[in-house]
Structure formats: structure tokens, C-alpha cells
Amino acid sequence: MRTIDVTDAAWGTLLALQEGLADLEGGADPVTRVYGPIAGAKGPFVIAQVGQSLDGRIATPTGDARDVSGPDGLAHLHRCRALVDAVIVGVTTVTSDDPRLSVRIVEGRSPVRVVIDCRGDLSGGEGMFHDGGAPVIVFQSATAPPRTFGQAEVIRLKEDTCGLCTGAILQALADRGLQRVLVEGGAKTIARFIEAGHVDRLHVSVSPIIIGSGPSGINFSPIEFLSEARRPLTEVYSLGSDILFDCDLRSNPVLGRQGEQVSVANPT
Template sequence: MSGCDAGGTTNDAGVERPWVTVKLAQTLDGRIATRTGHSQWISGEASRALAHELRAAHDAVLVGIGTVLRDNPRLTVRLVAGRDPLRIVADSAARTPLDSHLLAERPELTVVAVGELAPSDRVDTIRRRGARVLLTRSQSDGRIDLADLLGRLSQRGVRGVMVEGGAAVVTSLLQARLVDRVVICIAPKLVGAGVEAVGDLGILHLDDAVGFEQVEVRQLGDDIVFDGRVAAPLRAANTTGSRAATDR
């Protein structure tokens, strides 16, 4: 399985949105980082090259502000041939550091999605760095509404979005039934306590678990790669007490 659905798709309300691919690198016990937050590198070199292939195959890459603050990613295509995607940051309070790679290197490729209450001085500073700022609808807790963000990206011609984290963004997208494909690179490592790949989805019965179709499983270097399309939307799940957040 490769690339993404160039035609996009629709959400439960019938609103057009981009095709969404979630890509994760995790240990055998489902961790994307140690309990200290250290994550470089979980997967092997071949899996990292696959991540760059996926970036090149999508119009945009989405991460949360927590990933930017913790990892300072570039989100460019370097390990394979291909064009760099748009780099989208879900950043409700406009906290993206001015010295981050996303603002210091080719800022014209960066879109910072901010909430309605983002400080105007921070928003203006990000714009002056050359990045685009996209005002999105906020949820009741002030965090970014990811469905609204995806809809706005679709209106701007974005047909495919690759999501690289963090765990809270991935969890929120799964909760909101906004994921079409999941690619997981599983490294032959165990870390025990650490950062989980996916948080609480509010699923109480296995019948409500996220299912997959068109599944491919292969070895890539020392890693195992799972690649599958989400088979059917989740039923409404009880998310009371969920720790998910859109931009942490």
C-alpha cells in the first residue's frame, strides 16, 4: 500500500476533508518514547526512510505543538527523493518557538493552526517569520477542533495529510473518526513504562475496537511494519475521563 487517496474523503457530517494517514514508530510494548520522553530513535534506518516516503506522498504533515516543543522536527523529505510537504502545527496558543526548525528553515512551508484565543502578539510574530497562520475553531476547552482544521485544509487544496504525532493528536483523531489509514513501524525493543502510542479511546467493548482492512504486514530491516486502512467508523464511545488533547 502506498500514497494516499488523492480525492480526499468526508467526515461523519458529510464535510469534505483530506485523506488522513497516521504514522507511528513504537516499541513492542506500544511505547513511542521512554518515560523521560526520549524517542530518537525507536525505529531503524529503513523505517525512517519509509516515513520520508510517506511525507513525500502527502500534501501536508501534521503534528501537535507538544511534538514541536519536545523534538523540534524538520518534517522535510531528506532520506528519499521527493518534494517537501506543507508542515502543519496544531498550536492553539501560538507557542511554536521562533527558533524551531519549522520557523527558522523554509517557514513558507509551515502553517501554524491557532485557536480563537491565541495571543495576537504571538500570532503576528509567527507571521513575520514567514509562516502562515490558520485560525481554527476551538473546542469548549480551548483546544483546536481537528475536524475544523482538516476541513479548512481541504478548502485550501490539501488532499492528503500524514500525522506524525504526538500521541494525543493521534488519539483525538481516532476518537473523532478522522483517520483513514494507519502505518505502524514496530521496533524489536521493550521499554516498559513510557509514552503510549494511543491513549484512551473510550472503548469499553471489543466490538467497538478500531478495525482494519487491506492489511499488509512486512519486515523492514529489523522492524515490522503494519499498514492498514480503517475498516469502519467507531460507534459513539464513552470518552469521559479521556486524557486526549489536540495540541499537547
């Protein structure tokens, strides 16, 4: 198993690559293979990230998600944030965890923060609206009660029977110059972006703890046979405290539901 060891020099090159000030060279080393596709993306690129336990849990049944990922798993998440233009979460992630979604552990700029709040469940008191951090965009249904959230931009989309269209969300972000996107949570939000065929890479960071019960990292629609399961090309790396599964979702088309339009519902 190869180890990801991100030196200051290597990280500086990735940040320069993100800004178009450097070129990818080689690509065989683990750091370049994992982070290069994000930093070097020339057009739309979507990555989903999950940090979970050995038994696939992201929190206890009471919702305690603190320290599920080890220190190196958290550093990996912050690197992903630093290399994208926007980070997406569902409303339940915000109301449950009140995340900052900022880059704090590594050098780099924080991405635009995007919340999918289909039916207008946000109160406006959530921390991200008042912390003076990166801009916030809220996606809501056109039928949700209209309201403002400080300086946040509210984008209202037509809702279908399942919620907000993932493609319409990504297009609205691209129209604002936000093409490299991290889908960070929750489990249903990640699943729906993947099921819609909109995710290029899936990173699953596994920490050596066993929780035993609680919510899982991704909630896909049920399948009947294992032949319908997704089997992407996957490389495995040691982050140090955690193990990273880097899944190339473009290497194998989504089976069973290929081409079907999938929407994001609320709650996540």
C-alpha cells in the first residue's frame, strides 16, 4: 500500500496547479494521483468525500460524529476543500453539525459554501451565516417560503417530485464560475449526486474504529443483485491515521440506473 506524504513543496505545487500557475508532471506518485485530478481539472469536476469507521458508520445513533476521522483523515478532507471552488452539504448536515466548511488544517483558501435546503428548513441562525467566512449559497425550492440569510445568495429552483435536480444545482454553480465541487454530506445527498452520474471521484476515508451502529456514510437506492453494484476502479492509500479509497467513478458507468435523472430531496 502506498503512503500519501504531502510535503510543503508538493502542496505548494498543487495550490499553484489549482490557480493555473503550474502543470502536472509525471503523475505516478501518490500525492499527484490523488490530488492532481482535483487541482488540475480544466472544466467541471465533482468529488464526493466520506469519512467513516471500519463498519461504515459516520456517527453514533445519537449523532455524535466527533473524531470519526483521525487527524490525517481530517487533513485530507481540508485538502479537498482547499482545492475546490465550492463545497456542498444538505440541510440536515447544517442543522445537526453547524459546520464551518472552511480550510483550517492546511494552507489554502476556503471554498464557497453551498447548502441544499429544499423546503426552507434553515433558521438563519446557523453559524456559517454569521462567521465572516467564505460566501454562502443556499438552494431552495421555488415553493419554499422566501427569506434571506444575511449576505448569502439564495437560488430558487423548480422542484420535481423528488426534490431539486442535481444537474440544475451544478449548472447554477458553474454559471458563477464554480466548477470544481466537493459534495461532503450528508449520506443521501452524496448518493443522489452519484446516482445522477455527476460525481467523477469518490474518496472514502476509513478510520480504524468500530462504532457498531448509527448512520452510514452513503445511502444508495436499494439493489436486488450484486451484479447491479458499482465496481469503480479503486486505488488504496495510507493517509497515516486513516486509509483512503480513491474511487474513479468514470472508470465504470453506474449500473442499473444509468442515464436516469436523480434529484436531491430534503432531508439529506
